[in-house]
Amino acid sequence: MSEEPYKSSAKSVTARALAVLAAFDVENPLLTLSQLARRAGLPVATVYRLAGELEDGRFLDRDSAGRYGLGVRLWEMGLLTPVHGRLRETAMPFLLNLQYECRETVQLAVCDGTNAIYVEKLTSEVSVPIQSRIGARIPLHATGVGKALLAFSPEAFTDAILAMPFTQYTPETITDRRTMSRQLAQIRQRGYAQSHQEYQLGSTSIAAPVLVDGTVQAAIGIVSYTLRTDLTRYAPALLRAADGLARRLETAAGTAYPSISDRISGSDVHGGDPMPPQAS
Secondary structure, three states: OOOOOOOOOOOOHHHHHHHHHHHHOOOOEEOOOHHHHHHOOHHHHHHHHHHHHHHHOOOOEEEEOOOEEEEEEHHHHHHHHHHHHHHHHHHHHHHHHHHHOOOEEEEEEEEEOOOOEEEEEEEOOOOOOOHHHHOOEEEEOHHHHHHHHHHHEEEEEEHHHHHOOOOOOOOOOOOOOOHHHHHHHHHHHHHHHEEEEOOOOOOOEEEEEEOOOOOOEEEEEEEEOOOOHHHHHHHHOOOOOOOOHHHHHHHHOOOOOOOEEEEEOOHHHHHHOOOHHHHH
């Protein structure tokens, strides 16, 4: 994330407070007052006053070194969002079952603007890079979950993304529009996406869309950081997890916390198979 200030014309108190909160991200979870002012694009004196009020309301915390971070009140509010209450909570049994089978990192992502965002992650025993942390933004064209989301998005959105220049992250990143267009067509036909060292060297992944009433709501991915060449063996399990989550979201439409308010049956989560034993 750039250290350049946000280009915001924050005039109201609300807009300025939101600019302060928006200054934090995955790569910058703790900021000094001067860093916070620079990234929010506001005078230090203004940020000092706003930060004090936000700290009083538990929207910001300040550590012993005087650095600010997001507070517990925001975490509490975040639990009420549709991404957490409706999607993340509902997806967890499917993600757990999938990881039990593949023993690799399993991720859940949604599309936001021209990027994807990781909203849940179950890690394997292998350490994972910071780019895969929950809340991290990742490119649609260079990742498994990103391509799964892009392939099944509305045609107008896909065309708009394809018209943009593609950033090359590694020598394997696809930057040619025609090549990407052909690959997206293959993904739609096959039902899942693949990515091999396109975003990070040493990583490979497969991912499937979560289609709710024909609309892509999320993508589930399996990622290996040991360059496994056999991830496609888990494609059937991946597709079952994505389909199971989609059906669960469809039947629980209108319910804020379907995973809590209505028990998920074993057939929903495991495709009719009994719950596997927990790993020790």
